Each structure stands twice: as C-alpha cells, then as structure tokens.
Amino acid sequence: MADERKALAIKLYEINAFKFGDFKMKVGINSPVYFDLRVIVSYPEVMKTVSDLIAAHIKEHQLTAKHVCGVPYTALPLATLVSVQQGTPMLVRRKEAKDYGTKKLIEGLYNAGDTCLIVEDVVTSGSSVLDTVRDLQKEGIVVTDAVVVVDREQGGAVNIANKQVRMHSLFTLSFLLNTLLDAGKIQRDTVEAVAKYIAASQIKGDGSFVNPQRKVASEFSRTKLSFEHRATLAKSELAKQLFHLMASKKTNLCLAADLTKSEEILNIAEICGPYICVLKTHIDIVEDFDEAFIQKLRSLADKHNFLIMEDRKFADIGNTVSLQYGKGVYKIANWADLVTAHALSGRSILQGLKAGLADSASDGRKHGVFLLAELSNSGSLIDAKYSEAASKIATEGADIDFVAGVVCQSASCFHFPGLVQLTPGVKIDDTVDQLGQQYQTPEHVVQERGADIGVVGRGILQTKCVEKAAALYRDRLWAAYTDRIAK
C-alpha cells in the first residue's frame, strides 16, 4: 500500500496533477505549488488507483455511511467510482439551486437522519468541504467524515474538525514532497521553499490567515531561480536539456542565423558555436538548401554543443502542421531540436506537431516547441488576452511535456519556472530597424523583461568581427542573468 501510494504520488506529478512554480491562488497570495486534479479524468488507470485507495481507506477505517457525496466538481467522478465500487448510493450537491422545478441543492434519494461521507480532491482552507457539509446538513443529513485526496496542510483539517467532521487524506503535501525528493524528481530547495510557504500561510476557518503580518512570498518567482533549479521543475525534456546546457556552457545567447546561403550559415555556426546555446534558422530563406547542409549543421551543433531551433512559426490546423513539420523539402522534424509555433489555432497545434514527429528520422533526439505569446515588432496585433491564452496552452493540459518555452517580451507573460523565455529583438544599441523591429539591450531584456535567452541576429551578423560580437553578447546576457538571480 505504501509503495502504491508512492507510485501514485509520482504519477500524479508526471501527469501534471500538481506542479511547482509561482501560482495565483483563491486565498489571495501566490503559492509555490499548484494542484489541478481535474486532469486525472484523462487517465483512467489513475482514476482507478485513486478511487481504489479511497475505497480501501473507507474500509480500513470503517467509515460506514449510507451515502457518498463528492464536492463539486473535480471530486464528482471520484465519488461516482467509489459509490459504484462500494454499492453506496450517491448524493449530488449542486453549486447553485435550479431556478425551476424542485429547486433542490441535493439530488438523490435520502431521508433526514441519513449519514453521508464526503469525497474531495484537494483541501486548502477546507471551505469547499464545509460548503458541502452545510448544504447536506440543511437537509438533515449527518456528516461525520470526509476523505480527501490531497491535504495541502494549510489548516483545512483543523477547520473541518472544528465543525465536527473528521478529515482523512490519502496524501499530505509533506508526503508528496518527500516522495518526489526520494525519487530524485525535485530538489531539496523545492521542498524547503514549499515547507516555508505552508508554515507561513496557515488559514483560519473564516478564511483569514493565522499570521497576517508574516510576509508570505513565493520563492518560486521564475526570474529569481537558477537555470539548474528550473531544470528540475521543467516538464519538457527539451527544456531540461536546454537549462542544463545553458548552465554548463554559461551562455544564454541564441544566434538568429538569418542568412540566405548554406555556406554562410555553416561558417557563422562554426565561429559562433562556442558562444551560443541555440542557433535559430529560418530554413525557407536558404537558397541552396540540401541534405548535406543539414548534416553539416547538425555535426556543428554536436561539436559546439548548441541546439538548433527552426523559427518556422507554425500556425495552421493540426493536420497541415504535422505535414509541414515532418514532410516536404525541409523535413524539419528530422533535424531541428526546437521549433516555434503560434498559438492561434489553439491546442491542436501541439497535437499536430507531435503527430509530425511520428516517422521522423532524428536519431532518438528529443524535440520541443516554443509557443509565441508576444511579438517584438511595433504594431503587432497580439494583445494581452491573446498572450494570456497562449501562455495557458503552454502551461496547462496533456501536451505541456512538449512545450519547452515561450517566445515573448515580458516577464509577466507566464509564471511557470519550468519553461524557458526566449526574447528576440536584442541589440546593444537599442534602436529600431526600418521594418518595425524594436530592440532592447541585453540587460533590459533579461532583468526587466524576464528573458532567459536573448535572440541576437543582425547585432552579431552585421559586425566586422562576428566572433568578438558573439562573445560580447554572450558575456552581457550571461552577466545580466547571474545578476538577476543574485539580487
């Protein structure tokens, strides 16, 4: 049983039922850990394990009740499984009474005096469980116990006990943290930062903080964390690889190799390779593209340890994107470690790109995508609502293991520290070009705008000595990053 719980804890982390970062919470302060157990409905085997564990807990503690009721909405499917498995009739609590017909808040057959067990997914202050207790009690139903999947240990158990209801949990947050630590999934820093937050943010029954004066700051603001630490929080293998590469090579410079002859690109890659973490291409501007060029570029990437990003900015429906990625003249999936994509067509862009990988010949290399949430040029039609929606696609849902980062211009664009922010429009003389490109200095993009990687094209390509320029941009971007995390 203990091993089964540990395996489930790791599985829940892997399917993003919880993650670490800097998250805005209902209770009014940011939290370094966020649970979203809604995702488990997409994993029938996880649903089964969770409901089996709830049923086993009920049996072990002899929590005999005439009914079972899930707290709406996430716990409803879990309560349904428990009800069917145990042969215990279910009650359904509506969040709002219907404004027609019976206007009932509690659906199902019951009598005053019946007992009911509550099932809930996550408890913070306990208020959602207590709302359900209140509505059941209004009908004369007796509630003595609630089984929850996760207790965030912020006072919920005490608040619920103060209303004469015992709370049982499958997992406490401490158990989850220690299990992930033992399994090498997170670092001790993460455990300590979360523990500090939990200790400082205990919540009373009325929803106020036990210790309102105490400063409760999430230590997971992504711009304050080192790349090494963020690698441990990343969900995408490519993001992990990129964070490690940047940390070991001490560079966060991406070179935009916007040149039209393959020989020129190979030449610049050979010279600038030692200074960069990513070489970005626009393959459709290369006039003499062929397979030999790609092979040479890949061997330079291996020689100098940089990743290749094709800045294709995919934007079509899933099927077309899968063909554009894997087929055609360029067969991008065969050679690019990373690609960029617009979020315009929604989540299907990620599914389309994944499908495009199906028969790519990439020698077992991993792949990742950077979603575009903001553009650097003046007059872009992207607004705040669009950026927010794009960053949601990058941070929520089943395909986020494929998203390595976000292309954007501001630190507020996303908060999850496991993603890399790539920011184009970097030049030491922060001017504009004749076609709307807007430049910022390396220090400004890293320290004010949250960039992890600065993209430099013409700032390097149009200088007399590209190697000197690459070294200068590497030094300034890296110093800006080390200053940022030291502050």
Ligand SMILES: O=c1ccn([C@@H]2O[C@H](COP(=O)(O)O)[C@@H](O)[C@H]2O)c(=O)[nH]1
């Ligand atoms: O918002 C964006 C997204 C991508 N880019 C690309 O970055 C480089 C910038 O080149 P510079 O010569 O440094 O201006 C280029 O490849 C763009 O396609 C961007 O500029 N802005």
